[in-house]
Amino acid sequence: MFRSILVAVDASHAAHNAVRRAGLLAARFEARLTLLQVLAPSVLRLPYGLFAPALGTDARITRAQLALGRAAAGLARDHDIHASVVVRVGDALEHIRLLAHEADLLVVGAKTRNPLHDSVLGTRAARLMQLARHAVLVVKSPAASAYSRVLVPTDFADCSEAALRLALKMVSDRSVEVFHALSTHRETRMRAANVPAQAILDYVGSAREKCLRRLRAATALANGHAAGCSVGHGDPACLSLERQKAMAADLIVMGREGQGQSVAGGMRMGSVARQLVAKAGCDVLFIPRTALPYLEADARPQRPAMGFDALASRRESEWMRREAAPMSSACHDGKAFQGSGATVLPC
Known part of the structure; x- marks a missing residue:
């Protein structure tokens, strides 16, 4: 990972x-x-x-x-x-x-x-x-x-x-809890439209059950075992902080x-x-x-190993080439390489 x-x-x-x-x-x-x-x-x-x-x-x-x-x-x-x-x-x-x-x-x-x-x-x-x-x-x-x-x-x-997926790899699945906060925007609009209170309660309960099923399916798909799942109703940041303390x-x-x-x-x-x-x-x-x-291990591109000192030097050279005025080939110490119709100067 x-x-x-x-x-x-x-x-x-x-x-x-x-x-x-x-x-x-x-x-x-x-x-x-x-x-x-x-x-x-x-x-x-x-x-x-x-x-x-x-x-x-x-x-x-x-x-x-x-x-x-x-x-x-x-x-x-x-x-x-x-x-x-x-x-x-x-x-x-x-x-x-x-x-x-x-x-x-x-x-x-x-x-x-x-x-x-x-x-x-x-x-x-x-x-x-x-x-x-x-x-x-x-x-x-x-x-x-x-x-x-x-x-x-x-x-x-x-x-x-x-x-x-990363959380399930860092600890056992029983120690991971997935949390989702349901938005209150639709409920607010329903109240503003004078929708009956029981209809609003039924909608909130149905949305909570659908969310729990989706959370359980996501945890099962990620690791083959169900981690803990919980659903809140309100501000995502506040509810996440409360759940972290709990x-x-x-x-x-x-x-x-x-x-x-x-x-x-x-x-x-x-x-x-x-x-x-x-x-x-x-x-x-x-x-x-x-x-x-x-x-993602399977999708990770293979990159050549490079020390951080060499990386910094390379980035500084690239910055200098971008900032410097164009130079003729006579001003460059290296030789130019021809390929695919373009001229590439060595780093």
Whole structure:
């Protein structure tokens, strides 16, 4: 299921929990594990509003590499796994997003700065969840052991079915509960149209029974055994949070159909995903539609193994070629390759 896991690390306690949880998952799925820390570029204020790189950047990088090395050594000791270490300097969101393209799962710790900032722009975990094209695990609690109880809110979309299959692989089927919240829109319209109360009750009961049958069929199709099923009536986010507390779930697995290209456009206030990240008392795993080909073992495309250092260099070269002005063949050191009527320059 997961073959490559990337962990975004900093000096916070939330990042420590993310590293421990990623180690447990890497051991369970036998996945490659990479620890990434992005340092903010230090600047020195000069007269006339100018800035210059401050001294000591190399020392900060060395300290970060040593800290990540100790964390990797702890993972090797506790879980018998090897973790690669990568340190970058620059914009954290951009570096994490670029390197996450080559990972099946991005693991981040849930760390907030202040309520006003997070309510307007969202937490870093929420922004990464919006921009990432692969599965994102937001770790909110200490990782003492493997997950034992999983809640899967579903809307019967393809991503929700993938979330259910993943949840059944992470724990036993008896520890997974699938939940669906029925909308109240039609009931509200029926009341506005003065439909008799008994007819409304009959409709709600019929809709609940149909939903339960559909949930049982989905769980049986996913694993051959029926997991727990429950149906609520009302706001999906509030009901999911209540159900998580009632069953003491330590993980929520949720599919997400949309995959936005900007924080402002995708992470709208009041969305179910954002409310779960902000208010859930357990870890939250999101699976966007774009992650489905990589999570399905049979449909997964074969990609050549590539180190994260080589990946970053390749992406930087591609960016430079896009930004640079067109050059003649005499300005390029390499030779051009002819094929299919096109000229391709070596990377």
